[in-house]
Structure formats: structure tokens, C-alpha cells
Amino acid sequence: MREPGFETLCAHAGEDPQRFSGAVIPPIFQNSLFVAPDVESFLVRGHRHPDAYDYTRVANPTTDILEAKLAALERTEAARCFASGMAAAVAAILHGVRAGDHVVAVETAYGPTRNFLSGYLERFQVAVTFVEGSDPQQFADALRPNTRVFYLESPSSMVFHLQDFAAVTGMARERGILTIADNSWASPYFQNPTALGVDLVLHSATKYLGGHSDIVAGVVAGPKERLRAIKDQEGSLLGSILDPFAAWLMLRGLRTLPIRMERHQSSALTIARYLEAHPRVARVHHPGLPSHPQHALARRQLRGTSGLFSVEFAERDQRRAFAMINRLRYFGLGVSWGGFESLIVPMLFPSGNWGARLHIGLETVEDLQEDLENALKG
Numbered sequence: 131m132r133e134p135g136f137e138t139l140c141a142h143a144g145e146d147p148q149r150f151s152g153a154v155i156p157p158i159f160q161n162s163l164f165v166a167p168d169v170e171s172f173l174v175r176g177h178r179h180p181d182a183y184d185y186t187r188v189a190n191p192t193t194d195i196l197e198a199k200l201a202a203l204e205r206t207e208a209a210r211c212f213a214s215g216m217a218a219a220v221a222a223i224l225h226g227v228r229a230g231d232h233v234v235a236v237e238t239a240y241g242p243t244r245n246f247l248s249g250y251l252e253r254f255q256v257a258v259t260f261v262e263g264s265d266p267q268q269f270a271d272a273l274r275p276n277t278r279v280f281y282l283e284s285p286s287s288m289v290f291h292l293q294d295f296a297a298v299t300g301m302a303r304e305r306g307i308l309t310i311a312d313n314s315w316a317s318p319y320f321q322n323p324t325a326l327g328v329d330l331v332l333h334s335a336t337k338y339l340g341g342h343s344d345i346v347a348g349v350v351a352g353p354k355e356r357l358r359a360i361k362d363q364e365g366s367l368l369g370s371i372l373d374p375f376a377a378w379l380m381l382r383g384l385r386t387l388p389i390r391m392e393r394h395q396s397s398a399l400t401i402a403r404y405l406e407a408h409p410r411v412a413r414v415h416h417p418g419l420p421s422h423p424q425h426a427l428a429r430r431q432l433r434g435t436s437g438l439f440s441v442e443f444a445e446r447d448q449r450r451a452f453a454m455i456n457r458l459r460y461f462g463l464g465v466s467w468g469g470f471e472s473l474i475v476p477m478l479f480p481s482g483n484w485g486a487r488l489h490i491g492l493e494t495v496e497d498l499q500e501d502l503e504n505a506l507k508g
């Protein structure tokens with residue numbers, strides 16, 4: 131029998147309708163507490179039964195279904211959900227470090243994750259070296275005897291730099307270094323970093339996994355032993371668990387992840403190609419375009435590309451750049467991404483050009499192209 135495909139896993143992994151009177155959608159266990167029928171099942175040799183539900187900060191049946199599905203999608207043994215992508219990133223990093231350790235991280239990682247690594251962890255005598263990351267040798271050059279973690283984000287979400295997972299994780303494994311990768315941009319539909327040697331993969335599930343801009347959530351996925359430790363330590367002690375209602379909404383989002391990602395991919399490529407040929411555009415940064423400096427690695431490492439990329443206008447005048455953005459009708463001016471809607475964030479590029487990060491949503495692509503055409507005309 132063949133292994134179930136990604137779409138089948140989205141529909142069925144972790145689910146058993148017969149547990150819930152045949153309900154095709156599992157209930158939301160919106161309760162903090164579970165009570166036991168008798169003391170014998172409450173306590174086993176003086177301790178709480180390890181497999182029993184007792185408190186939602188520790189485990190909840192709705193969240194368990196979601197975690198089983200996410201582990202199946204990331205091709206890992208286990209997954210743990212968190213109250214945000216930041217909570218997931220912090221949990222994964224804290225799992226890997228002790229006082230006196232050193233981390234090598236990509237400099238284009240999500241800003242608050244960078245701030246946690248460089249600012250917050252300093253309090254606990256954890257040092258960090260940031261590398262550009264496109265050449266694995268940069269990781270080798272940054273190594274110290276106390277390096278314990280490589281923190282990766284590929285493609286990174288503002289400038290879309292990639293790291294070669296196989297090369298970087300091979301080097302890490304030889305030295306007992308934990309590798310962590312933020313996979314929010316690609317989603318598990320287009321990339322499974324653990325298949326290329328990454329130990330722990332994390333997501334801002336606020337983005338594509340939720341997909342509807344109605345939850346803030348995170349996930350860490352990886353081997354059973356590590357996830358058991360993360361659940362007991364960073365999960366339970368720091369307490370930033372996912373609320374069961376948000377878990378249920380993410381389950382709903384995951385059922386359509388493959389078809390959403392296909393549409394994000396095709397519309398984003400259509401718009402990126404259109405912009406690249408436009409006379410008022412200097413450059414488009416999209417790993418799916420042959421003009422991207424790491425296009426060959428993107429083709430090798432990713433099964434596809436998502437809806438987020440950036441564009442440099444041939445425009446140094448801030449006022450004129452902002453006027454173009456203000457003329458847009460369908461693109462919301464907003465920081466997040468991964469939902470059904472198209473979004474734009476203005477950016478000043480190192481070249482001195484103004485431009486924007488675009489998220490291409492699920493609207494009719496001709497409407498989005500016309501919207502950009504009108505904006506660029508003025």
C-alpha cells in the first residue's frame with residue numbers, strides 16, 4: 131500500500147471520527163480541567179497517570195489531534211503547538227542552550243527572533259554570531275568550541291535568502307550541534323527541513339498553517355525524545371500553550387493547505403514575473419525566479435514557492451514610492467502574511483531604492499495585477 135500523500139494527511143492524519151460519535155470535525159475541548167472517575171485511575175504508584183488528560187496546559191484532546199497532523203505533515207515523530215510563532219521559536223532555542231553556550235544564526239532571521247537571540251539570551255551568558263548564511267563555509271568560520279545551536283530560516287521572510295540545509299546540518303551533526311529551522315515561508319507543503327537533516331522545525335502557524343488571519347499560533351516539530359522534553363520543560367513550565375479554540379481553527383485551516391499553497395504559488399509567480407518586466411521596477415526578490423541568486427538551490431531544496439516576495443521599485447523618492455502604495459485597492463498595508471488576503475509593507479532597500487514586501491493572497495490574480503498596474507502608472 132502506498133504511503134498517504136500530503137493532501138490525504140491534511141484531511142485524515144490524527145483524526146478518528148468514531149472517537150466523537152462519527153463527527154467529521156472533532157469537538158473543541160474548551161476546558162482547562164479533566165476529572166478522574168476514581169483515585170485508582172487518578173494516581174498510578176503515587177503519581178498522576180502519564181497518559182491521562184488532567185490539565186490543558188499539559189495536554190488537550192483537540193490540540194493532540196492537531197499536533198499529530200502537524201507531525202505527519204512535517205514528516206517528524208512529534209509536534210508541540212504554542213501560543214505564537216515567537217513562543218515556538220523561543221521554546222526550540224531554549225531547549226538547545228545552557229549558560230555559556232554559543233549560537234550561530236542567520237542574520238536575516240525574523241527580527242524578534244534575532245532580538246531574543248542577541249539581546250535577551252545575553253542575560254543568560256549565551257552568545258550569538260550572525261552569518262549571512264548563503265555559503266555553508268560561513269557557519270564553519272563562525273564555529274567556537276562551545277557552539278551548540280545553528281538557527282536557520284530558509285528562505286528568510288524579508289529578503290528570501292536560503293541556506294543549504296544538507297551541507298549545514300551535515301557539519302552540525304559531526305559536532306553534536308542542534309539545528310533549528312523556521313519553515314514558515316515554505317510551509318510543510320513545499321519543504322520538510324528534517325528530511326535534509328534539520329533536528330527541529332518551527333512555524334509561525336499564524337501564517338500559512340492557519341491561513342485565514344484569525345489565529346496567532348506556533349509549532350515545533352521533531353524527534354519524539356526532544357519533543358517530550360520541550361513539552362515538559364519549555365511548553366509546560368513557560369506555559370505558552372495554544373488555546374484549544376485556536377487549535378481547532380488551525381485544524382480547519384490545514385484541511386485546505388495544499389490548494390491554498392498552490393494558488394499562492396501560481397499567483398505570486400505571475401505577479402513576480404509581471405513586476406520583473408515592468409519599467410518602473412528595478413528588481414524582484416523571489417526564489418522561484420531564475421534571476422534569484424540562489425535559484426538553483428531553491429529548485430533543489432524546495433518543492434515549490436509561496437506567496438511572499440519583495441520588489442524594488444526604480445524609485446529613490448520616498449514620497450512617490452508611498453504614493454504608489456497608497457493607490458493600491460486590494461493590497462492591505464499590513465505586517466503579517468500567509469492568509470487569504472494580499473498585503474504590502476513598504477521597504478527601503480540597501481541599494482537606496484524604495485520598494486515593498488508583497489504577500490499575494492487568494493484573490494483573482496488579474497485583479498491584483500491590474501491593481502499594481504494602476505499603482506505603478508501614477
Ligand code: PLP
Binds near residue numbers: 214314315333346347
Ligand atoms: N517566523 C517568521 C518567519 C515570521 O514572519 C514571524 C511573524 O511574522 C514569526 C516567526 C513569529 O510568529 P508569530 O507572529 O506567530 O509569533
